[in-house]
Amino acid sequence: MADIDNDIKQMIISELELEDVEVEDIDTQAPLFGEGLGLDSIDALELGLALQKRFNVKIDANSDQNKEHFRSVASLREFVLAQTAS
């Protein structure tokens, strides 16, 4: 699980071109949007695209659950694991 967490963190850093942020700086449980890293809606779209490319998961643009999936690194991990298991 730690491996997937780190993969997701690395993906966030490189895809969103975060400056001066290391994998260790991202708290697995912390919110990604608004507070925490302070990402915004364009980042959410960019992340969605990266998740599809990197983990081959499908994101339903109209799903009400997206907000929950994208809450933190931990919730993204659960989402990726659930998708790849099904």
Added chain:
Amino acid sequence: MQIWLTHCNAWAPGYSDVEQWREFTVQSLPAGDEKPAASGVPAILRRRLTRWGRQAFEVAEQFGTDWPDSAPVIFSSRHGDTGRTFKLLQSLANNEPLSPNGFSLSVHNSALGLFSIIKKLQAPTVAMAGGRDTLACAWQEAVSWLRDGAEKVLLIHSEEPLASLYQGYADEREMPAALAVVLATKPLTGSCPVELVCHPGPSSMPDSASQMVGFLDWWFGDAPQWQSHTSRHVWEWRRGSACV
């Protein structure tokens, strides 16, 4: 109407202060991947900017504070950010989804738009391009606003050489650089009277380097005037000796 240049900031790889610019000549243009710090831009937004936008912020930063609503901001660039555009076109050609961030910043006024958002500007803004005459056209736009009653105008010009695939179409020598100039109807300490004149008819011998390159060489040198030859016009910039 007398027009004064009250400020002129410029940045290029290896050139940021006036002493460095005094050494600059059109013969040797800087290249390389060096980016300016653009420390006035919050990191969360700065990461989205390519050098083309970052260097514009770098030179314009100091004017963003307390800039009056009545003073227009003009942004000019001949090609815009072709590196970004090229990436998007490449994605389209490969049937890949477009980067939302790349797409949202792919318009000509993206750097100007972000500048006005970050600095909470309510002044009129315009982003323009005019081929090889781009800098002169933007300057004319600035002068028009001054003649129409504006007290001062901020002109930001940013250039990045064409993306590598398009390099074969380049018709002038280019370099990554940005320039911010404040033109005003009243002088401040350190201001110089300036004038731009357009002579009729195309020049038979267009300059080999971009208009911005020639302008930077002239402005940071000592000559009272300089002619810019493009394929459309001959522009003549003059500065008075009576700088205050």
